[in-house]
Amino acid sequence: MQEIVTRQEMLKILQADSEKIRVLLDKQRNLLCLSQCPAFEEVADTQLFGFSKEVHLAERCGLITLNEAQQMIQDLEHLLSSIYVSVGEDE
Known part of the structure; x- marks a missing residue:
């Protein structure tokens, strides 16, 4: 089992x-x-x-920056918000 995760590996995992x-x-x-x-x-x-917990752990371990962590979460929140808006327009 691998015990060390690199920044690039963590970014790849989070992006997936x-x-x-x-x-x-x-x-x-x-x-x-x-x-x-x-x-x-x-x-x-x-x-x-x-x-968000996964991203927060990666940030606390120093594998990603706070800005990267916030951006990843905000991107998904914006997607969810746009879905609610588009459904509201269709109803």
């Missing part, structure tokens, strides 16, 4: 996890499942919360 969440959110946007799936908000919040 972020992409998984983006795909999940985009699927929901494409299906406009928000109004039909009451669990969507809970799933989205849980995914974002878990990701």
Whole structure:
């Protein structure tokens, strides 16, 4: 088992996890499942919360900067916000 994680490896891991969440959110946007799936908000919040903890740990370990950590989380929050806005416009 590898005990040392490099900055580049951590960025790659975080980007992959972020992409998984983006795909999940985009699927929901494409299906406009928000109004039909009451669990969507809970799933989205849980995914974002878990990701934010992962990012926070990477930042605390010095593998990414505070600015990088904040940007990664803000990018997903903006995506989620845009989904809510687009669904609100369609209803």
